[in-house]
Amino acid sequence: MITLSEERLSLEIVLADVAERAGVSVQTVLRHFGSRNELFEHAQARQVEAVRAERATPVGDVAAAVDTIVTFYDRIGNWSLRLQAQEHNDALTRRTIERGRRIHRDWVEEVFAPQLADRADREELVDLLVIATDVLTWKILRRDTGLDHASTCKRMRRLVTAVLQEPAHRTDLPERS
Structure with a gap:
């Protein structure tokens, strides 16, 4: 998710792109995260920890x-x-x-x-x-x-x-x- 956001606008990122990068189906992404918003929230939480560690x-x-x-x-x-x-x-x-x-x-x-x-x-x-x-x-x-x-x-x-x-x-x- 973070890698995709480095390549294109957040509005342009669709679940199919995320699923393809992860090598899974869109349904698997939805089962795991529930929604696109929840996926973004999860990605942000992981990114926050990485940023704090790096800084x-x-x-x-x-x-x-x-x-x-x-x-x-x-x-x-x-x-x-x-x-x-x-x-x-x-x-x-x-x-x-x-x-x-x-x-x-x-x-x-x-x-x-x-x-x-x-x-x-x-x-x-x-x-x-x-x-x-x-x-x-x-x-x-x-x-x-x-x-x-x-x-x-x-x-x-x-x-x-x-x-x-x-x-x-x-x-x-x-x-x-």
């Missing part, structure tokens, strides 16, 4: 975190971007993207926990770290700008470090609406 990073290590996330996006970034392009047209894809966003935010909070501890601006920092390590940031650096892996990591590390830096003096300006 395991030493807590507090900015360089390792950035290298981990860039390596991860180098593998699945284009697929993730294609999924995001479908999220407004397909409820299953939308749930996948929403789950991915929660996983990424949780990863940021876990990996940068030491740097976020006791910070009054913690929620703001988490938002900014999510952006600094997001697949769209990777896309701009890696795909749009054409940077190599090392240069992408260097720039993302600079973003993360800038976000985490303690302000020498903070002038709280009112936010624009």
Whole structure:
């Protein structure tokens, strides 16, 4: 299922395609999963565990975190971007993207926990770290700008470090609406 979603839009995947890849009948797929939606849910659950394992990073290590996330996006970034392009047209894809966003935010909070501890601006920092390590940031650096892996990591590390830096003096300006 995941392999098929890497090849075509989720809306284009039919049970016959899944059954053919698995070497079974459509009826066998339905007997095992119950429906196309249940098959997608099962595939997502397996993918979530694989993603968490692949993105395991030493807590507090900015360089390792950035290298981990860039390596991860180098593998699945284009697929993730294609999924995001479908999220407004397909409820299953939308749930996948929403789950991915929660996983990424949780990863940021876990990996940068030491740097976020006791910070009054913690929620703001988490938002900014999510952006600094997001697949769209990777896309701009890696795909749009054409940077190599090392240069992408260097720039993302600079973003993360800038976000985490303690302000020498903070002038709280009112936010624009």
